Amino acid sequence: MFYRETGQFKTSYAADQQIFPIRQDRIGIMLLLVVAFVVVPLVASNYWFNAILIPFLIFSLAALGLNILTGYAGQLSLGSAAFMAVGAYAAYNFQVRVEGMPILASFVLAGLTAAGVGILFGLPSLRIKGFYLAVATLAAQFFIVWCLTKFPYLSNNSSSGVISVPGIEVFGMKFDAPQERYLLVLAIVALLALAAKNMVRSTTGRAWMAVRDMDVAAEVIGIRLMCTKLLAFAVSSFYCGVAGALYAFCYLGSVEPDGFSLDLSFKILFMIIVGGVGSVLGSFLGAAFILLLPIFLDIFLPWLSGVLQLPFDGATVSHIQLMVFGALIMFFLIVEPHGLARLWQIGKEKLRLWPFPH
Amino acid sequence: MARQIGGVILDLKNISLRFGGVKALTDISFDVREHEIRAIIGPNGAGKSSMLNVINGVYRPQEGEIIFRGEHRRDMDTHAAAEAGIARTFQNIALFKGMTVLDNLMAGRNLKMKANFLQHAFWWGPAKREELAHRRKVEEVIDFLDIEHIRKTPVGRLPYGLQKRVELGRALAAEPQILLLDEPMAGMNVEEKQDMCRFILDVNDQLGTTIVLIEHDMGVVMDISDRVVVLDYGKKIGDGVPDEVKSNPEVIAAYLGTQH
Amino acid sequence: MQFFFEVLIGGLLSGIMYSLVALGFVLIYKASGVFNFAQGAMVYFAALSLVGCLEKGAPLWLAFILAFVIMTLLGIATEKFVLRKMVNQSPIALFMATIGLAFFIEGLAPMLWGNQVWPLDIGLVDEPIGWILDRYNIVVSSFDLTAAGLAMALVAGLALFFQYTRVGRALRAVADDHQAALSIGIPLQHIWALVWAVAGFVALVAGMLWGSRNGVQYALTFTALKALPVLILGGFTSVPGAIVGGLIIGASEKLAEIYIPPVLTDIFGGNFGGIENWFPYVLALLFLLVRPEGLFGERHIDRV
Numbered sequence: 001m002f003y004r005e006t007g008q009f010k011t012s013y014a015a016d017q018q019i020f021p022i023r024q025d026r027i028g029i030m031l032l033l034v035v036a037f038v039v040v041p042l043v044a045s046n047y048w049f050n051a052i053l054i055p056f057l058i059f060s061l062a063a064l065g066l067n068i069l070t071g072y073a074g075q076l077s078l079g080s081a082a083f084m085a086v087g088a089y090a091a092y093n094f095q096v097r098v099e100g101m102p103i104l105a106s107f108v109l110a111g112l113t114a115a116g117v118g119i120l121f122g123l124p125s126l127r128i129k130g131f132y133l134a135v136a137t138l139a140a141q142f143f144i145v146w147c148l149t150k151f152p153y154l155s156n157n158s159s160s161g162v163i164s165v166p167g168i169e170v171f172g173m174k175f176d177a178p179q180e181r182y183l184l185v186l187a188i189v190a191l192l193a194l195a196a197k198n199m200v201r202s203t204t205g206r207a208w209m210a211v212r213d214m215d216v217a218a219e220v221i222g223i224r225l226m227c228t229k230l231l232a233f234a235v236s237s238f239y240c241g242v243a244g245a246l247y248a249f250c251y252l253g254s255v256e257p258d259g260f261s262l263d264l265s266f267k268i269l270f271m272i273i274v275g276g277v278g279s280v281l282g283s284f285l286g287a288a289f290i291l292l293l294p295i296f297l298d299i300f301l302p303w304l305s306g307v308l309q310l311p312f313d314g315a316t317v318s319h320i321q322l323m324v325f326g327a328l329i330m331f332f333l334i335v336e337p338h339g340l341a342r343l344w345q346i347g348k349e350k351l352r353l354w355p356f357p358h
Numbered sequence: 359m360a361r362q363i364g365g366v367i368l369d370l371k372n373i374s375l376r377f378g379g380v381k382a383l384t385d386i387s388f389d390v391r392e393h394e395i396r397a398i399i400g401p402n403g404a405g406k407s408s409m410l411n412v413i414n415g416v417y418r419p420q421e422g423e424i425i426f427r428g429e430h431r432r433d434m435d436t437h438a439a440a441e442a443g444i445a446r447t448f449q450n451i452a453l454f455k456g457m458t459v460l461d462n463l464m465a466g467r468n469l470k471m472k473a474n475f476l477q478h479a480f481w482w483g484p485a486k487r488e489e490l491a492h493r494r495k496v497e498e499v500i501d502f503l504d505i506e507h508i509r510k511t512p513v514g515r516l517p518y519g520l521q522k523r524v525e526l527g528r529a530l531a532a533e534p535q536i537l538l539l540d541e542p543m544a545g546m547n548v549e550e551k552q553d554m555c556r557f558i559l560d561v562n563d564q565l566g567t568t569i570v571l572i573e574h575d576m577g578v579v580m581d582i583s584d585r586v587v588v589l590d591y592g593k594k595i596g597d598g599v600p601d602e603v604k605s606n607p608e609v610i611a612a613y614l615g616t617q618h
Numbered sequence: 619m620q621f622f623f624e625v626l627i628g629g630l631l632s633g634i635m636y637s638l639v640a641l642g643f644v645l646i647y648k649a650s651g652v653f654n655f656a657q658g659a660m661v662y663f664a665a666l667s668l669v670g671c672l673e674k675g676a677p678l679w680l681a682f683i684l685a686f687v688i689m690t691l692l693g694i695a696t697e698k699f700v701l702r703k704m705v706n707q708s709p710i711a712l713f714m715a716t717i718g719l720a721f722f723i724e725g726l727a728p729m730l731w732g733n734q735v736w737p738l739d740i741g742l743v744d745e746p747i748g749w750i751l752d753r754y755n756i757v758v759s760s761f762d763l764t765a766a767g768l769a770m771a772l773v774a775g776l777a778l779f780f781q782y783t784r785v786g787r788a789l790r791a792v793a794d795d796h797q798a799a800l801s802i803g804i805p806l807q808h809i810w811a812l813v814w815a816v817a818g819f820v821a822l823v824a825g826m827l828w829g830s831r832n833g834v835q836y837a838l839t840f841t842a843l844k845a846l847p848v849l850i851l852g853g854f855t856s857v858p859g860a861i862v863g864g865l866i867i868g869a870s871e872k873l874a875e876i877y878i879p880p881v882l883t884d885i886f887g888g889n890f891g892g893i894e895n896w897f898p899y900v901l902a903l904l905f906l907l908v909r910p911e912g913l914f915g916e917r918h919i920d921r922v
Contacts, residue, residue: 013490013493013494013497014486014490017489017490017493076710076713076714124903124906124907127906127907127910128906128910130709130710131653131709131710131713131854132850132854132906132910132912134710134713135846135847135849135850135899135902136850136899136902136903136906138843138846138899139896139899139900139902139903142895142896142899143896143899143900146892146893146895146896149892150888150889150890150892151886151888152888195479195480196479198478198479198480198481198485199475199478199479202473202478202481202485202489203464203465203468203471203473203478203488203489204475204478204479205478206457206461206464206465206468207465207468209454209456209457209461209465210454210457210465210468212454212456213453213454213455213456213457214452214453214454214455216416216452217448217452217453217454218454218465219416219436219437220414220416220436220439220440220445220446220452221440221445221465221466221468221469221528221532222436222437222440222441222468222469222532223465223468224437231475235475262843266717266721269714269717273714278456315728315733316729319725319726319728319729319733320725320729321725322721322722322724322725323721323722323725323726323729324725325718325721325722325725326718326719326720326721326722326723326724326725327718327722328718329714329715329717329718329721330700330715330718330719330722333704333707333711333714333715333718334700334703334704334715337707337711
């Protein structure tokens, strides 16, 4: 009824190439931004900021990074957590070692450092593909975490590599309270998400997808495989690196190398599988889903055990969580390989015709 | 506008290509003149696709020389070929399946677009202007091929015949000097073949594009091509205008079989 | 020098254990093109099932058979509920599904059998072999040697099975070309279920040997991570590759763990243990840059 594009005629290619060509979508995203930037900071509680909203945004950013590499450029990576670690430690070092370094500059430099490391570990992609590459990215995962643990310089000589970040100050304003940190993260994530969307709808993104879909044909139309793949590694690692810096500075405050384990990499991979491989929106949906699921299970399982008169201890709950995660991944891959983003799209297409579906 | 066949634009000399011990091409020479339609025919496994792959640098021959627009080369590489204006289609469609028709065609023009990824990220002036300018060009190709209705459909969902057409579109979007077509009509019904023939002739006629094509349908080949080269077991066994080739005893033997 | 040989032999023997796990990957990859990340979880599950049956009072041979039956059921279920429904999806999607499967099994196994660390006694003792110690003054664990022998016997048995039985021939046909195999009447789904059962058997042997050495615990799932560089090195499709790759990885990681940290400590100060966690990966990666198809993998020519 309300979601119609009837009567919205496009008279220029510019109008046709907007991110949201349908007016209702534009209104919707505007409303969403207003809610996120204005309403949420006014009404949400500290628990919501610290336990849900901030990690959601940060993981969305990391998932977006992985999605650029895996979803758009088709290079499967199992090492995204390691690139987050590079970002976190780089930002920390820039803050601690450079006098008067603005925090935002540290975040950018952290992203660039991660991008550099990403290019280094992306080099094998020029010669190897598919599973071989996926296993090769594990080298990054294990090697980077090991380096951060073993080289005391990287963590400013703290024991076993744990770093505690200093407070955040942007242009002389302190960002300590949860809603302030939330706003900072939100602004950064929104900006980077917009940039990602712009990249994937232009020549850069088309080159990535071309390499993903058929690399020989991509070469034949003049796309340089090497530049395209390395750019994907660099941009993806930049996003993961910034996410890592935010993870340390705005979410946990104190991190250790082992926190960026293979499990975290898998978690981010699960986010894009569930959310939608090759979709910017999907990165956000997937992050929300994977983050909320354990919280939901934590509440639901004890309730269920009460109803069924079965004693579930903590270990059982965590085992059930593993099983549910695993089953969900298989379920999505079987039933809807394009994830929640595709379901959302189908929903919108249905809504366009509603209430007269024929 | 009558099309005028010009001088030699592409000259292949003594090309030999081996895969390990298998000889795919042995000492093959032929040339392609500007604006002509040049067909390569031969039985399956004769080395026709390998020949195209040599021309645009997917394979590198062990011996021989490629002279393109007067420039001597040992071999081509894919990027140089694309920059020089050689575009192609593939025997088994090689489209980007997850992308829309529009994006496939836009990707075909990637070499003509100069904005970098940072300009893309911020949708900066040049990136935006370029995107619109090239969209206009791509729409001309879409118009020409009658595929307006599917411009925003992901290619993977299209039927085979349309995919073939889109692949031609992607090659045309690059505004090529030479178009290499690898069995553009394979697996099509009569109507689709007629359409495809018309597109090929129109491209050749209106844009003056030189065309090298591999095709099995002899009727089509003899009708539309200016000169034909015949391969068998990686060797050249005939070369000339269609009528010459048709009466060449070696060619007849290769196609009909003889007693040795 | 004796110490060097001790480390080397220890590395080679544990390398054979890596080969054993890698073999499970190769079997499934060859027959169905699935890169089964869950192989490590299967090792854990198999070992837990074995211990679970022993705990219930079954003798070892019966427990082994029961555990094998359980692994076969798991294999059949995987084929029926996951793989069969993912025909026509990309190999990468299948791979990601097996990551999901790994999580599922890692949750399921302790749900069924409990999550404490179980000791597993299969009657092998771990002590230095006397005459080698006397003669060469080198410590070689009898346990490791027996385990390696068992592993070699299993590999040889599998090779014979594939080469000379009807089922083995069908398997090789399926590995070569699914559709061609289907068209001459080989029941593809039965073959896949069978392959998963064989991979389950390999996992069971691996789980039994590793478990009796280090206890049956969650850490068994990490055996998969040990096997991955072996696969890269040896090539995904090669049984000999898995064996040679395992030996190279086993020996080099143990040597690296002993000989590299002191050098680093000299330069940077501090403690640099734990190199064996990443060394095999970096080694395999460097090797790939030279030979992208692995030691025994097939070179692939792109046809267009």
